[in-house]
Amino acid sequence: MVALGLALGLALAAPSAVLAASASASASDPAPTAQRPNIVLIVADDWGYSDVGAFGGEIATPNLDALAAEGTRFASFHVSGECSPTRAMLLTGVDNHRAGVGAMRETVPWSHYGKPGYLTVLDRGVVTLASLLRDGGYRTYAVGKWHVGREPHNLPGARGFGRSLVQADSGSDNWDPRQRYLALTDKVHWYEDDREARMPREYYSSRFFVDRALDWLRADAARPEPFFLYLAFQANHIPVQAPRDAIARYRGRYDAGWERLRAERRDRAAALGLVPAGAPMAPQAADWDALSPQDRAHHARRMEVYAAMASTMDAELGRLRAQLRASGEYGRTVFVFLSDNGAEASDPYDILAARLWLATQYTRDIDRLGGPGAYTAIGEGWAGAAASPLATWKFYAGEGGLRVPLIIAGVPGAQDGRVFKGFTHVTDITPTLLDLAGVTPPATYGGRPVATPTGKSLLPVLRGATDRVRAPGGRPMLAWLLPALASIVGAWIFWRRRRRA
Numbered sequence: 001m002v003a004l005g006l007a008l009g010l011a012l013a014a015p016s017a018v019l020a021a022s023a024s025a026s027a028s029d030p031a032p033t034a035q036r037p038n039i040v041l042i043v044a045d046d047w048g049y050s051d052v053g054a055f056g057g058e059i060a061t062p063n064l065d066a067l068a069a070e071g072t073r074f075a076s077f078h079v080s081g082e083c084s085p086t087r088a089m090l091l092t093g094v095d096n097h098r099a100g101v102g103a104m105r106e107t108v109p110w111s112h113y114g115k116p117g118y119l120t121v122l123d124r125g126v127v128t129l130a131s132l133l134r135d136g137g138y139r140t141y142a143v144g145k146w147h148v149g150r151e152p153h154n155l156p157g158a159r160g161f162g163r164s165l166v167q168a169d170s171g172s173d174n175w176d177p178r179q180r181y182l183a184l185t186d187k188v189h190w191y192e193d194d195r196e197a198r199m200p201r202e203y204y205s206s207r208f209f210v211d212r213a214l215d216w217l218r219a220d221a222a223r224p225e226p227f228f229l230y231l232a233f234q235a236n237h238i239p240v241q242a243p244r245d246a247i248a249r250y251r252g253r254y255d256a257g258w259e260r261l262r263a264e265r266r267d268r269a270a271a272l273g274l275v276p277a278g279a280p281m282a283p284q285a286a287d288w289d290a291l292s293p294q295d296r297a298h299h300a301r302r303m304e305v306y307a308a309m310a311s312t313m314d315a316e317l318g319r320l321r322a323q324l325r326a327s328g329e330y331g332r333t334v335f336v337f338l339s340d341n342g343a344e345a346s347d348p349y350d351i352l353a354a355r356l357w358l359a360t361q362y363t364r365d366i367d368r369l370g371g372p373g374a375y376t377a378i379g380e381g382w383a384g385a386a387a388s389p390l391a392t393w394k395f396y397a398g399e400g401g402l403r404v405p406l407i408i409a410g411v412p413g414a415q416d417g418r419v420f421k422g423f424t425h426v427t428d429i430t431p432t433l434l435d436l437a438g439v440t441p442p443a444t445y446g447g448r449p450v451a452t453p454t455g456k457s458l459l460p461v462l463r464g465a466t467d468r469v470r471a472p473g474g475r476p477m478l479a480w481l482l483p484a485l486a487s488i489v490g491a492w493i494f495w496r497r498r499r500r501a
């Protein structure tokens with residue numbers, strides 16, 4: 001543990017030195033427009049490692065499974081353990097501290113808030129993937145959850161998106177766009193093209209987001225430029241909600257409990273070649289069989305709703321895929337799918353202040369779970385199964401918080417259905433997509449210096465030119481979260497576990 005303490009002490013004492021990873025700029029000239037692929041970047045919220053069928057899950061995700069079959073699964077892909085830090089890295093390719101989002105606004109200690117690295121919103125010293133693609137000749141669209149700042153200079157239009165409709169907070173209700181999920185803000189902040197948006201009185205979030213994306217793509221179908229679509233779902237962030245008929249399809253599926261599900265998922269992930277066979281798992285959940293029948297029934301229903309929320313999101317992706325096929329764009333579109341962090345184990349009803357507020361806003365009646373006006377979360381037991389076979393969850397710097405599914409499909413020259421097991425990181429996505437578009441990240445932008453990506457392009461790996469993204473013996477890749485810390489050094493991950501206050 002001495003070595004761990006030293007490593008973490010070094011990380012905290014000298015972050016700039018540790019963060020000074022080499023850039024991975026593409027040196028190629030911009031490719032002709034006809035050769036540049038469309039790009040669809042899909043972000044799921046709070047999905048665990050094995051929530052996707054192609055990663056070992058039992059939830060019906062045929063569209064994600066099809067992308068996995070057409071593309072590459074990354075078995076050891078890492079993000080931040082919480083939302084906006086990952087999104088800041090995803091959109092810039094730059095370590096989240098340098099990008100200004102060392103922690104979420106909702107969790108940052110006040111002693112850090114507003115200090116360099118802890119603005120909790122995008123720093124002016126970074127440029128986004130969207131800005132560079134737009135400048136490189138792409139049409140750019142953003143729909144869904146934003147969460148990296150709602151200052152005028154940080155809204156999507158100011159950050160490179162030609163069209164946008166976003167929810168700028170950490171989450172919101174999935175049936176009523178004006179309903180907050182916790183009393184963290186005065187209201188839900190929606191923006192359309194950087195102006196306050198007029199939202200419908202009711203909707204279902206995943207369907208609404210895909211509807212809007214399809215509208216833009218149809219309206220702009222005649223335009224010759226390739227497009228970049230950033231599609232950031234609220235699924236499966238709390239409150240976990242889904243259409244009733246989708247929930248009914250999972251009735252009884254989870255009655256055997258979370259320990260059984262966790263083992264089933266581990267075995268399937270091993271059979272798919274994603275994790276070693278027979279990998280032991282750390283015990284971390286309450287004994288299912290020791291629960292009362294009423295508690296088991298309530299817990300099982302929560303997971304039925306969760307599965308339905310995920311499968312509904314997948315079905316919405318199916319509508320997007322179908323339209324791209326019908327318009328002839330599918331064969332020249334690259335898809336990237338990831339989760340922004342691991343599964344969410346915390347339950348707001350366990351926090352007194354949240355419970356009191358929720359009691360005035362929502363019901364927990366088992367027969368209404370998932371529907372409008374009902375609120376639920378999956379809690380530690382099911383989150384452990386969602387992260388299977390990994391330990392811990394969102395907000396923790398263990399693998400269950402940091403390691404999530406990544407699928408990249410449609411890259412010309414890539415082999416179908418492959419599993420890549422080497423270490424990859426969310427900062428690799430922007431360099432990869434800029435590489436595909438033939439755009440070189442600049443050192444200055446808008447007259448000011450900007451940080452260049454700390455991640456690496458995955459194109460050589462996707463095309464089979466190499467089997468490793470980072471050279472052995474390179475700088476350790478760090479993920480640190482307040483109040484949890486982790487250091488990934490070679491094949492080892494060191495982390496400190498501490499409950500949030």
Ligand SMILES: [Ca+2]
Nearest residue numbers: 045046083340
């Ligand atoms: Ca999240």
